[in-house]
Amino acid sequence: MNTEVKLHPSTELLNQFIQGELVTGKSVVVSAHMELCKSCRAKAEELQAHAVSSWVDPGSALQSDQPSEVDYSSMLASIVKSPQIKSEPIEELVEIDIDVLNHSIKLPKVLAKAASEGLQWKKVAGGISEAHLFLDNETLCEFIYMAPGCQVPVHTHQGSESTLVLDGSFEDELGEYKASDFIIRDGQHNHQPRSKEGCLCFAVLDSPLKFTEGLARLMNPINSYKFKKATSRLA
Amino acid sequence: MYRNYAKQDVFSNEVGLTVRLASMNTSTTSLDTEEAEDSAVSDESLLIAVGNTQDINAFNQLFERFSKKIFALGMKLTRNEQLANDLIQEAMLNVWQKAPLYDLDKGSAKGWIFTLSRNRCFDMLRKQKRQPSTISADDIWPLESGAEPASVHDDMAGQQVELSLIEGYFDQLSDPQRAVVEQIYIKDRTHEEAAAYLQIPLGTLKSRLRLGVAKLRNLIGVDQ
Structure with a gap:
């Protein structure tokens, strides 16, 4: 496991994560990073402790008036009749073949589970393959594989894109990214990722990519279409 | 209460x-x-x-x-x-x-x-x-997402020798005493939590703890 993770989710994002405020796609990518990153686990634990103490604080802002006329006694009576769970469920191991890679890698558990129904790889352009996952109606989630030496056309993001590097590395104008790095890109960044050694990532977009240069611009309506299709399949 | x-x-x-x-x-x-x-x-x-x-x-x-x-x-x-x-x-x-x-x-x-x-x-x-x-x-959010076992061992490596010494003495305590000392000193529980866990009255827990610790101190050779 890579011990030198350089890029992490922001404190704000981690906090939204532990509060349960993120949509599923974003929650999954943050969770997958945390499985690979000890320092984020420690940070999340601290944030959670903080969230819990403000949750139970009688003076906290998080107060709502529970309808007082509701009678909970029958609810309680039915709950205590349910059987209890006496032992931890045995964790099923999910194995996923990443058939675009010529070697096997171990995916973070949450991603392996999310992909357990199988990945359908599609070649898109110049050595790039994608496999979509349908996790929620608001994000586009996909595994992206860049073959050694390939390059994505220059693009910006209309929303934000969270990318977790799973294997190999890629670089763009702003730096080089290795396994376990968590990268956020949004409308401010105009970037052109490329990979020398090949790279497997998991990316979550909360709106479609926008290509900004050359012929690739012709693909913009197609990208919007793809995004709509991916996110509406569940609606 | x-x-x-x-x-x-x-x-x-x-x-x-x-x-x-x-x-x-x-x-x-x-x-x-x-x-x-x-x-x-x-x-x-x-x-x-x-x-x-x-x-x-x-x-x-x-x-x-x-x-x-x-x-x-x-x-x-x-x-x-x-x-x-x-x-x-x-x-x-x-x-x-x-x-x-x-x-x-x-x-x-x-x-x-x-x-x-x-x-x-x-x-x-x-x-x-x-x-x-x-x-x-x-x-x-896996329920056991807290500390990773491996990292805990890293931190404790230095104390390992001393601990193994104490563990030897630990076996010489009676079962009820050892259970109580384990709850308080190893699992770091409060007296109240340990009593609830072991399902014994608080007073019993305290007296077992006192006797157990006294015996351990004696064995290790620490002045009381």
């Missing part, structure tokens, strides 16, 4: 329970004797009693302490009163079902209940939005 309370049958008066729940909304200042007494029992002891002996009174206590909080969490995340009310049921049912899996290594009871509530809320919303069920909240 808790034992006295456990003898009362809350369920013998269901109306009484509802009234007390309703009164929580208005009076936070005037604690009557019963409530003052209740607050002395830790959430952890109550949860462990629910897990160990299916203690319905302890469960009712937890319900009183947490249902409002769960409702507030539900309102924040769903902005829907009906869903927030459903969440009380989902989350408290989960607390009842999983209570036997709780122990103090899993952190504070309120943290554990928060985790269950958030997770049930997340799954409820996913179901409502008809999102696929390939993954659930428990995959995203």
Whole structure:
């Protein structure tokens, strides 16, 4: 496991994560990073402790008036009749073949589970393959594989894109990214990722990519279409 | 203190329970004797009693302490009163079902209940939005997501020698003494939590602890 993770989710994002405020796609990518990153686990634990103490604080802002006329006694009576769970469920191991890679890698558990129904790889352009996952109606989630030496056309993001590097590395104008790095890109960044050694990532977009240069611009309506299709399949 | 309370049958008066729940909304200042007494029992002891002996009174206590909080969490995340009310049921049912899996290594009871509530809320919303069920909240927030065992060992490597020395003496304690010393010094529990866990009175725990520690000190050769 890579011990030198350089890029992490922001404190704000981690906090939204532990509060349960993120949509599923974003929650999954943050969770997958945390499985690979000890320092984020420690940070999340601290944030959670903080969230819990403000949750139970009688003076906290998080107060709502529970309808007082509701009678909970029958609810309680039915709950205590349910059987209890006496032992931890045995964790099923999910194995996923990443058939675009010529070697096997171990995916973070949450991603392996999310992909357990199988990945359908599609070649898109110049050595790039994608496999979509349908996790929620608001994000586009996909595994992206860049073959050694390939390059994505220059693009910006209309929303934000969270990318977790799973294997190999890629670089763009702003730096080089290795396994376990968590990268956020949004409308401010105009970037052109490329990979020398090949790279497997998991990316979550909360709106479609926008290509900004050359012929690739012709693909913009197609990208919007793809995004709509991916996110509406569940609606 | 808790034992006295456990003898009362809350369920013998269901109306009484509802009234007390309703009164929580208005009076936070005037604690009557019963409530003052209740607050002395830790959430952890109550949860462990629910897990160990299916203690319905302890469960009712937890319900009183947490249902409002769960409702507030539900309102924040769903902005829907009906869903927030459903969440009380989902989350408290989960607390009842999983209570036997709780122990103090899993952190504070309120943290554990928060985790269950958030997770049930997340799954409820996913179901409502008809999102696929390939993954659930428990995959995203694994319950054992705390410290990784390997890292704990790293930190403790330096103490290993000393510990193994003490462990040798540890075996010379009687079983009940060793259980108590283990709860307090190894698992780092409070006296109250350890007594609830071992299901022995607090006084018994304290005397076993005193005798056990004295014996260990003697064996190691520490001055008292």
